[in-house]
Amino acid sequence: MTTPAAVIADAAAYAQAVGNAVSAAAAYYAAGGTSPLDDDAYDRPVRGMADREAARRPGRRWWSPAR
Numbered sequence: 809m810t811t812p813a814a815v816i817a818d819a820a821a822y823a824q825a826v827g828n829a830v831s832a833a834a835a836y837y838a839a840g841g842t843s844p845l846d847d848d849a850y851d852r853p854v855r856g857m858a859d860r861e862a863a864r865r866p867g868r869r870w871w872s873p874a875r
Contacts, residue, residue, distance in 0.1 A: 811848055813855030822860055822868075825853040829873045 816822045832850055836843035843850070857874035 811852055813859050814852040816856040816860050822857065825857055826872045829854055833873060
Protein backbone atom coordinates (compact mmCIF):
# COMPACT_ATOMS: atom_id res chain seq x y z
CA MET A 809 0.00 0.00 0.00
CA THR A 810 1.28 3.43 -0.90
CA THR A 811 1.08 6.00 1.86
CA PRO A 812 -0.13 9.48 0.94
CA ALA A 813 2.25 12.23 -0.05
CA ALA A 814 3.55 14.48 2.68
CA VAL A 815 1.93 17.90 2.70
CA ILE A 816 4.58 20.55 2.12
CA ALA A 817 3.07 23.79 3.34
CA ASP A 818 5.45 26.45 2.08
CA ALA A 819 8.69 27.19 0.25
CA ALA A 820 10.79 26.79 3.40
CA ALA A 821 9.33 23.34 4.11
CA TYR A 822 9.89 22.41 0.46
CA ALA A 823 13.53 23.52 0.59
CA GLN A 824 14.04 21.50 3.79
CA ALA A 825 12.38 18.42 2.29
CA VAL A 826 14.57 18.65 -0.83
CA GLY A 827 17.68 19.00 1.31
CA ASN A 828 16.72 16.02 3.48
CA ALA A 829 15.96 13.82 0.48
CA VAL A 830 19.16 14.76 -1.35
CA SER A 831 21.21 14.06 1.79
CA ALA A 832 19.50 10.72 2.35
CA ALA A 833 20.02 9.68 -1.27
CA ALA A 834 23.68 10.68 -1.14
CA ALA A 835 24.16 8.70 2.07
CA TYR A 836 22.41 5.68 0.54
CA TYR A 837 24.61 5.60 -2.55
CA ALA A 838 27.84 6.51 -0.75
CA ALA A 839 27.37 4.02 2.07
CA GLY A 840 26.45 0.99 0.01
CA GLY A 841 22.71 1.02 0.49
CA THR A 842 22.24 2.41 3.98
CA SER A 843 20.24 5.55 4.61
CA PRO A 844 19.01 7.48 7.62
CA LEU A 845 15.50 7.20 6.11
CA ASP A 846 13.47 4.09 5.41
CA ASP A 847 11.65 3.80 2.07
CA ASP A 848 8.40 5.36 3.30
CA ALA A 849 10.16 8.21 5.11
CA TYR A 850 11.91 9.02 1.81
CA ASP A 851 9.01 8.42 -0.60
CA ARG A 852 6.31 10.44 1.19
CA PRO A 853 8.21 13.76 1.07
CA VAL A 854 9.36 13.11 -2.50
CA ARG A 855 5.72 12.63 -3.53
CA GLY A 856 4.89 15.86 -1.71
CA MET A 857 7.69 17.62 -3.60
CA ALA A 858 6.32 16.29 -6.88
CA ASP A 859 2.83 17.58 -5.99
CA ARG A 860 4.23 21.01 -5.13
CA GLU A 861 6.31 21.11 -8.32
CA ALA A 862 3.33 20.04 -10.44
CA ALA A 863 1.38 22.96 -8.98
CA ARG A 864 4.23 25.25 -10.12
CA ARG A 865 4.58 26.90 -6.74
CA PRO A 866 7.50 29.31 -6.26
CA GLY A 867 10.84 28.15 -4.94
CA ARG A 868 11.23 24.99 -7.00
CA ARG A 869 14.71 23.46 -6.90
CA TRP A 870 16.23 22.03 -10.07
CA TRP A 871 18.05 19.40 -7.98
CA SER A 872 14.85 18.10 -6.40
CA PRO A 873 14.73 14.29 -6.41
CA ALA A 874 11.11 14.54 -7.57
CA ARG A 875 12.15 16.01 -10.93
